[in-house]
Amino acid sequence: MLQVNVARLHDDNREALSLAWIAGREGGTAVRREAAAAAALIGHLNLTHPNSIQIIGAYEAGTVSAHVERLFEAAPAAVIVADGVAPPQPLIECAARTHTPLFTSPVPAPRVIEHLARYLAKALADNTERHGVFMDVLGLGVLITGESGVGKSELGLELISRGHGLVADDVVEISRLAVNTLEGRCPPMLKDFLEVRGLGLLNIRTIFGETAVRRKLKLRLIVHLERPHPTGRDAIERLPLAALSEDILGVTVPKVIIPVAAGRNLAVLVEAAVRNQILKLRGIDSMAEFMARQTREIQDSDED
Numbered sequence: 001m002l003q004v005n006v007a008r009l010h011d012d013n014r015e016a017l018s019l020a021w022i023a024g025r026e027g028g029t030a031v032r033r034e035a036a037a038a039a040a041l042i043g044h045l046n047l048t049h050p051n052s053i054q055i056i057g058a059y060e061a062g063t064v065s066a067h068v069e070r071l072f073e074a075a076p077a078a079v080i081v082a083d084g085v086a087p088p089q090p091l092i093e094c095a096a097r098t099h100t101p102l103f104t105s106p107v108p109a110p111r112v113i114e115h116l117a118r119y120l121a122k123a124l125a126d127n128t129e130r131h132g133v134f135m136d137v138l139g140l141g142v143l144i145t146g147e148s149g150v151g152k153s154e155l156g157l158e159l160i161s162r163g164h165g166l167v168a169d170d171v172v173e174i175s176r177l178a179v180n181t182l183e184g185r186c187p188p189m190l191k192d193f194l195e196v197r198g199l200g201l202l203n204i205r206t207i208f209g210e211t212a213v214r215r216k217l218k219l220r221l222i223v224h225l226e227r228p229h230p231t232g233r234d235a236i237e238r239l240p241l242a243a244l245s246e247d248i249l250g251v252t253v254p255k256v257i258i259p260v261a262a263g264r265n266l267a268v269l270v271e272a273a274v275r276n277q278i279l280k281l282r283g284i285d286s287m288a289e290f291m292a293r294q295t296r297e298i299q300d301s302d303e304d
Helices: 004-017 063-075 091-096 109-123 152-163 204-208 267-283 287-301
Strands: 003-005 018-023 029-032 043-044 053-056 078-081 103-104 126-135 141-144 165-178 181-187 191-196 202-203 216-226 244-248 253-259
Touching: 003 004, 004 109, 018 043, 018 091, 018 126, 043 091, 053 109, 063 091, 091 103, 109 165, 126 152, 126 216, 141 152, 141 267, 152 191, 152 204, 152 267, 165 191, 165 216, 181 253, 202 204, 216 267, 253 267
Parallel strands: 043 053, 053 078, 078 103, 141 216, 216 253
Antiparallel strands: 003 029, 018 103, 126 141, 126 165, 165 181, 181 216, 191 202, 244 253
């Protein structure tokens, strides 16, 4: 079960929300993502269906003293008193007695909820790792895959030299932030580095500047590099009629396969694939357009 320790939640958001830990430091609680409560991890004070983190604003602070026992009976992961309101003494005493973390914040309650909701969505997201090079090509997150030695990093380097950005090389951390949204990022250890055979590790930020690297990006396209078949037979459809895709964490990601051969400009092909995908996202499908044109030609020929 995915979970986030409340102490980590406090440390990660202490500066942004000016959190002060008032009581319940002994608590070893964690915010857990359960199937039945995945969308109800945080919210305003709710005694009927309590959330994992209870937010008490200026309005709720005036009435919470009468419901302190009921509030803590639900064993919330943490309680945050927002809007710069001083927590009532009964709330502090009950938090200390039940070892429930109690925080205060001067930030308005709606902003606290919004900020922590985004934080928890990322911290509790399903995640996996993929081997490849993750690039920002024309604003689209592109994962370049293929077997070892096929030329993924060299292609990444060429794309960087053409003005595109590196997110991650070798290991790409992928998280599902929403039903149809995947985000890729680089492990901290590999940040800014690209390994190229014969050159070793290159610090892309140092060589090409700040604009050549990205911290994270949404994954929108997979480009798979395919070696030529040993028998010389092309195993890849020359004109694929059905769109290719790959499932990652339950999200369907469009995919293209590019054969690797001497003399092919892979960087140009990747850029063309990305431009084509951007058109598809705008509702323009070149293959569908061609098939419709072909159908019209056949119909016109039959009529003649």
